[in-house]
Amino acid sequence: MTDAVLAQAREAYAHHRWDVAYTHFAEVATAEHLDTDDLAAFADAAWWLGDTDRSLELSEEVYRRCLQGDHTPTAARLAVEIGFLWLIRGEQQIGSGWISRARRLLAEVPECAELGYLRYLAVLEALHAVRFDEARAMAREMQSLATTHDDPTLCAMALVLEGIATVRSGQVTDGLALCDEAMLPIRAGDVERSWAGNLYCLVMALCFELADFERARAWTDATERWCDQFSNAAMFTGICRVHRAQLLHLDGAWDQAESRAAQACRDLADMNVEVVAAGHYEIGELRRVRGDDDGAEQAFARAHALGRDPQPGLALLRLAQGETATARRSLETALAATEPPLPRVPLLAALADVAEATQDPSLAGAVAAELAESAATFRTPGIQARAAAAAGVAHLLADEPDQALVTLREACRAWRSVGGRYETARAQVRLARALAAIGDTDAARREREQATVTFETLGARPDLAAVAAAGHMTARAAPGGLTGREVEVLRLVAEGASNAVVAEQLTISERTVERHISNIFLKLGVSSRTQAARFAFEHGLVGENA
Known part of the structure; x- marks a missing residue:
């Protein structure tokens, strides 16, 4: 009976039916019949379903078994992946501990591909610290490791990271070409699923950072299609929802946009704190442009509490509320x-x-x-x-x-x-x-x-x-067909200001003042400053009612 259930679990896992695989693995695991490979598959299925706590618990058991079995490089890579999951949940201390553990293990073995996975996090850190040349150099070291050890997943990771560093350095065409190249092995199915999803998300985020909305649409569409091949892809589907919300915001489908962002915040609450913060920020922006000041304030506060700077949205909210000095300072x-x-x-x-x-x-x-x-x-x-x-x-x-x-x-x-x-x-x-x-x-x-x-x-x-x-x-305020600026100039002229004073008061050049006065004379059919001033007083442009 156990063998039959295990076979069903393995078959479901192979066909990306994570819910079925999880259920059958859980049934067998109760009877303690899972070997290390099956336990790793169980952990993976839990992660795809969004059960991060169970996935981490199982992955840590796989790590211990690998370490006990003297599979140090595999254990080190698992430590990197476990640490990465803790980091994106916002648990910096636990995540850093696992990364340190991976670093210590890899220092004890000859050079191997797993070193490249540790380097991945170092490149992300360099990118965040605006050390783009350093990030590119480390990404190329990752590519060298990938070539030496025939690791297509590591190669794709390195290409995307080098592409991001290149784009942010201002070489957009070259950087995007590297990202496009990285997608070839992903589309061919040569890149491990979880890392493939991460790379899709990195490129999507880069497109939005560039405000290249046509490319952002294409990559969001592609990532959603990629997610559709799985029975569930909680993490990546949630990230897609936030990016889709941004596109719907741009398109003017604001109700749909807020709904997508809110669902992503619910789905990823225990999985990815950065994406949840981005979702709340997007909700704040949607509420701000519709005049829901209280709702926007709450959403920006949630984003801020999760580590996302609420600017520029919060400053624009303050501007709409008339707090111009606060908006500018922020x-x-x-x-x-x-x-x-x-x-x-x-x-x-x-x-x-x-x-x-x-x-x-x-x-x-x-x-x-x-x-x-x-x-x-x-x-x-x-x-x-x-x-x-x-x-x-x-x-x-x-x-x-x-x-x-x-x-x-x-x-x-x-x-x-x-x-x-x-x-x-x-x-x-x-x-x-x-x-x-x-x-x-x-x-x-x-x-x-x-x-x-x-x-x-x-x-x-x-x-x-x-x-x-x-x-x-x-x-x-436009008698005689005057523009708003012409009214301002006429008001000052009527009060006796010289062209130089008008220029200083309105922060414009004297030549611009001369042009405005010429236009005023033409529109009003007058030929002197005195006549123009009389018009201003007669039409209430000067005095208490101006």
Whole structure:
């Protein structure tokens, strides 16, 4: 009877039916009939089902048997894998202990492939510490070990890690080519399943880090298809759900996005603390753009408690709540602690929003300049879209509407190309301001109306309110067809300010002031500052009611 059940367990395991395999292995294990290979399969099935506690318990027993049987390299690799599982659960002390144990064991045996698995964690640490050259060098050492010991799993791991280091160093095409090469043995079935899943997830994360959303879609689709071959793949399915939520957020399917992220947080609560934190952060972002301030605050707090910096989302929430100084300080603090260019991109994009809200052309210019450098280095649609949007803000604040038109049209095009409905609408609102500034009020109205429809469809209540308020202010504050900036200039002129004083007050050049005054004279049909000032007083642009 036991032999028949064990045979069923082995067959189910071979066909990736983890639930059946687990049930039969558990039945046999009660009678203590599992050899080491079967015990390892039992542990593996438990892990795929998401029962991490049982998997670790069984894996530690396999480790002890390997050590007792004088299979030191195998025991060392198991120690690496056990340590890795503890680390991603957030148990740093236990995980580090197992890694130290693996290091000690491998120091006692001749060079072997297992040394490469220990090196994998060292490369991840170097990547995190922004030591990209060191990470690439260690990844190449892993490839050498893989070649010497004919280990295709280790080879694929090394290629992906070298690819990530290469991309983050600014050589995007070469780095992604290495990642693509690493997938060939995975698709051929030559890479061990759990490591294959980890590599899929690393590449997915890299695509999102690059804001290369087309590639991110392709890799998320591919990873989901890979997961579908198994009866259950709790860890990797959960990670896919978070990335799918990010894509649904971009697409404007916000209810679905929050549902996917919430399910991932539930499923991976005891498996992967970093992914759960990312899920809560995504929920916070979804709630923020819909105006659910309390819900967003709670989600960001959960993400923070799990170790995920809640920026830039929390700063943007503060900005929406009118706490502009707090928002700016938070983003500048986060930027001061962030060295590599890629993770700076979303922080800088948020700081451009702060510059726009506070009408700070100097800040906007500095942000736009750095984002332009990142866009030129990494050349992905998402980064280019953020750079174009920030440049548009800088041009608007510098009273350069003609240049703003160019960059904001590019931002609209770039966001549309990746399916970013919400960000496209935000760019349209800014484009409307630029169009209004050059006097094309009809085109400005069309852009605002399209953006309004998008915000209504998505349920972006804060943006809807902002567009409505801006439209109301424009209607009240634009006698004679003047733009908002022209009203500001006229008000100061009417109060007796010279061109130099106007330039200083509005943080613009005297040449720009001269251009505004010329436009004001033309629109109002006047030929002197005195006549313009009279218009300002007659239409309530100066005084208590201004």
